[in-house]
Amino acid sequence: MTSVSSVIDDLAGLDTEDFSQPKEFPLMPLGQAVDMGHADDGTPLIDPRIFNSPEFFRNPYPYYRILRDHYPVYHDKLHNTYWVTRYDDITECYFDDEGFNTIPKGSSSGVLGNTQLELSGIEHRRRRTLYGQHLVGESLKNRIPAIQHLATEMIDDWDRAAEEGSEYVIDKDGVRTVELGMMFANEFPIRVVCEVLGFPKESQDDFYYWYNSMMSGLGGSDTHKVGLEARQHLEDYVESMVEARRIEPTYLYDLEGNPVSKDIITKLCETKIDGDYLSTEEITSNIALVVGGGGETTRGAILNMWYLLLQAPDQFAAVCADDGLWDLAFHETLRHSSSIGGQPRHNSFDIEMHGVKIPAGSLMQMVDFSANHDERIFKDPETFDIFREDLYSGKILRSGFRKEGRCSHMAFGVGPHLCPGAWISHQEAVEGSKILKQRLKNPRINEERTPKDIDGKFAPTGIISVRGLWLDYDLT
Numbered sequence: 001m002t003s004v005s006s007v008i009d010d011l012a013g014l015d016t017e018d019f020s021q022p023k024e025f026p027l028m029p030l031g032q033a034v035d036m037g038h039a040d041d042g043t044p045l046i047d048p049r050i051f052n053s054p055e056f057f058r059n060p061y062p063y064y065r066i067l068r069d070h071y072p073v074y075h076d077k078l079h080n081t082y083w084v085t086r087y088d089d090i091t092e093c094y095f096d097d098e099g100f101n102t103i104p105k106g107s108s109s110g111v112l113g114n115t116q117l118e119l120s121g122i123e124h125r126r127r128r129t130l131y132g133q134h135l136v137g138e139s140l141k142n143r144i145p146a147i148q149h150l151a152t153e154m155i156d157d158w159d160r161a162a163e164e165g166s167e168y169v170i171d172k173d174g175v176r177t178v179e180l181g182m183m184f185a186n187e188f189p190i191r192v193v194c195e196v197l198g199f200p201k202e203s204q205d206d207f208y209y210w211y212n213s214m215m216s217g218l219g220g221s222d223t224h225k226v227g228l229e230a231r232q233h234l235e236d237y238v239e240s241m242v243e244a245r246r247i248e249p250t251y252l253y254d255l256e257g258n259p260v261s262k263d264i265i266t267k268l269c270e271t272k273i274d275g276d277y278l279s280t281e282e283i284t285s286n287i288a289l290v291v292g293g294g295g296e297t298t299r300g301a302i303l304n305m306w307y308l309l310l311q312a313p314d315q316f317a318a319v320c321a322d323d324g325l326w327d328l329a330f331h332e333t334l335r336h337s338s339s340i341g342g343q344p345r346h347n348s349f350d351i352e353m354h355g356v357k358i359p360a361g362s363l364m365q366m367v368d369f370s371a372n373h374d375e376r377i378f379k380d381p382e383t384f385d386i387f388r389e390d391l392y393s394g395k396i397l398r399s400g401f402r403k404e405g406r407c408s409h410m411a412f413g414v415g416p417h418l419c420p421g422a423w424i425s426h427q428e429a430v431e432g433s434k435i436l437k438q439r440l441k442n443p444r445i446n447e448e449r450t451p452k453d454i455d456g457k458f459a460p461t462g463i464i465s466v467r468g469l470w471l472d473y474d475l476t
């Protein structure tokens with residue numbers, strides 16, 4: 001009898017080599033790929049086990065280049081996934097959310113609840129507009145002083161931490177050594193979102209715990225249960241607020257104490273659709289998604305930006321001399337070392353792309369990392385250069401941007417699901433960094449504590465954000 005997989009193989013015209021046994025790959029100099037063999041015509045072959053290897057995690061770009069050049073749609077039978085790696089193909093799929101829908105993503109189900117990430121079309125748009133308006137434009141502009149205030153408060157706290165002997169803030173011989181993740185970037189984006197949502201100050205610690213548990217709950221079966229419990233606690237907490245907020249709305253204030261607008265939770269509690277209030281479950285899912293979407297991603301952007309800039313002293317000196325350049329640094333960081341690798345989509349119909357037949361309902365991974373390093377769009381893509389002329393760094397647009405040779409990076413996606421937090425994360429990273437720059441005298445990467453690569457230089461960001469970033473700076 002013909003098996004399903006052999007039918008799919010026939011459809012896709014693929015060979016049937018067995019890649020199921022584990023394999024180790026040597027660590028290569030950055031930018032060079034392991035030789036996985038060649039076809040008769042000289043085309044480099046891909047062993048899909050490479051995608052799980054430490055080599056790939058630290059040095060993905062030569063492999064993405066092979067995919068882009070030779071297999072722009074690669075059917076990885078080991079992971080039962082079609083990898084799409086060219087910028088133009090990915091943007092086309094993102095814009096077509098009927099042909100390439102986000103249903104069923106599933107990985108967040110349960111932990112984050114029934115979120116809009118898994119919706120398409122009208123239902124998706126309806127959910128998105130519920131809170132999206134509070135993360136952009138005037139509402140966001142009004143939040144900037146509060147963002148600056150939160151950043152200042154966190155940095156002020158380092159003195160206390162050092163005195164109390166924190167292992168993440170160490171003073172010695174006039175130099176302070178600080179781990180920027182633990183002391184700033186991990187929590188800062190959560191604090192900002194917590195405030196914009198309108199969570200009472202006294203619940204912030206709980207909120208941070210729920211966030212961490214839900215995030216680790218997305219990662220695996222052993223942490224899934226903790227993630228689900230955290231979500232349930234969050235939902236119970238939200239339930240206890242809903243009635244009160246409908247009777248007595250709460251507001252966001254500017255630094256002078258004037259009300260700016262109702263906070264997001266109040267808005268969600270007041271929203272009626274066809275005469276019915278949103279359910280607590282719907283409100284909680286919206287909150288969980290905003291928090292889930294905005295924490296780890298913005299953390300990674302801040303850490304990666306500092307890591308890359310401090311390794312490029314001329315560029316760091318330039319941003320220090322001109323605050324306006326932080327915007328360029330933020331966008332170039334997200335192009336060069338985004339904190340999100342890509343997004344899954346499912347094709348609604350049988351299709352053929354680059355000669356590969358893809359049956360309806362297949363899992364297609366849009367590899368944003370690869371789009372951001374597509375040399376068809378970005379010259380010399382492996383180089384971090386905040387002054388590059390081919391990257392669009394203006395106002396983030398749902399349509400992306402393509403004018404006079406400049407394209408937007410793909411870190412926020414494009415089209416209907418373009419990250420609604422793009423603007424606020426931009427402000428967090430840029431405003432937070434300006435304040436860090438003012439407060440940290442002569443900052444540099446701590447050579448001893450920072451992980452090194454096989455050549456003894458600082459480890460590459462690879463496909464994950466910097467795990468931690470140890471900085472030294474002068475106290476006087």
Ligand code: HEM
Pocket residue numbers: 102116117118128135193289290291293294295297298301338339340343410411412413414416417418419420421422424425
């Ligand atoms: C540097 C930081 C960030 C990056 C790189 C990032 C990246 C992304 C990407 C790529 C998507 C598109 C998902 C898709 O196409 O399926 C997305 C969606 C989303 N992001 Fe972000 N994000 C960031 C910050 C934030 C922040 C700060 C928030 C909230 C305040 C947020 C909330 C969301 C939400 C709610 C969605 C779902 C949008 C939808 O499906 O319509 N993100 N994000």
